Amino acid sequence: MAPIREDEIVLPDEDLILDIELGEDLLKRNQELAEENRRRLREANVRTIDIMGSVGSGKTSLIEGLAEALKDKYRIGMIAGDVTTSIDAERVQRHGIKSIQVNTGKECHLDANLIRKAFTKFDLSQIDLLFIENVGNLICPIEFDLGADTRIVVVSVTEGEYMVLKHPMMFKGCGLLVINKADLAEVMGVDPDKLASQAREINPEIKVVKTCLREGMGLTEIIEALHL
Numbered sequence: 168m169a170p171i172r173e174d175e176i177v178l179p180d181e182d183l184i185l186d187i188e189l190g191e192d193l194l195k196r197n198q199e200l201a202e203e204n205r206r207r208l209r210e211a212n213v214r215t216i217d218i219m220g221s222v223g224s225g226k227t228s229l230i231e232g233l234a235e236a237l238k239d240k241y242r243i244g245m246i247a248g249d250v251t252t253s254i255d256a257e258r259v260q261r262h263g264i265k266s267i268q269v270n271t272g273k274e275c276h277l278d279a280n281l282i283r284k285a286f287t288k289f290d291l292s293q294i295d296l297l298f299i300e301n302v303g304n305l306i307c308p309i310e311f312d313l314g315a316d317t318r319i320v321v322v323s324v325t326e327g328e329y330m331v332l333k334h335p336m337m338f339k340g341c342g343l344l345v346i347n348k349a350d351l352a353e354v355m356g357v358d359p360d361k362l363a364s365q366a367r368e369i370n371p372e373i374k375v376v377k378t379c380l381r382e383g384m385g386l387t388e389i390i391e392a393l394h395l
């Protein structure tokens with residue numbers, strides 16, 4: 168197979184000034200709101216974790232596992248971002264965790280303004296630990312700071328062997344990588360250690376934990392990695 172030549176690749180048009188200005192304005196405004204969220208969360212002593220990853224990678228399973236393991240230690244809340252459904256908030260609610268659903272409609276990510284709106288549904292003084300489940304995709308959520316203390320990414324070996332290489336920004340911006348469904352690695356022909364080293368090449372600081380969240384495997388390591 169011949170490699171793709173440069174003249175066979177279409178790149179985004181950097182001359183579209185209108186688009187760029189709009190994008191920069193949007194991100195700048197988001198950053199201001201994120202700092203405001205962060206200030207409010209710190210004042211209320213709420214530790215906040217923004218969880219990103221594709222649909223089906225195991226974000227909700229991770230929150231359910233952490234909620235079960237930690238609910239006697241912390242008062243936990245959850246904000247679930249989804250385009251239309253409230254399936255994830257309901258799943259976590261079943262564990263006795265106060266869960267707020269944010270439906271983003273057309274948007275494929277959460278932004279700081281949506282989180283600020285979700286705060287009106289919480290008494291922040293009544294929680295110590297807040298999980299935010301971002302909308303399931305590996306691209307734009309990382310561009311929108313929500314005001315969380317920690318950002319983590321969950322990938323599953325079922326997503327194939329290239330998902331780290333194809334989404335470098337996501338791994339650059341996260342403090343922890345969870346490689347889920349590790350029990351299926353052999354069947355899928357995906358080497359979790361290779362994914363881990365690809366992520367470390369992009370971000371030498373990133374911590375990596377291999378899990379099988381359905382069975383609760385790896386939760387203890389995640390709790391340690393997050394100092395929870």
Ligand code: MG
Binds near residue numbers: 226227228255
């Ligand atoms: Mg989910």
Ligand code: ZN
Binds near residue numbers: 274275307
């Ligand atoms: Zn998006």
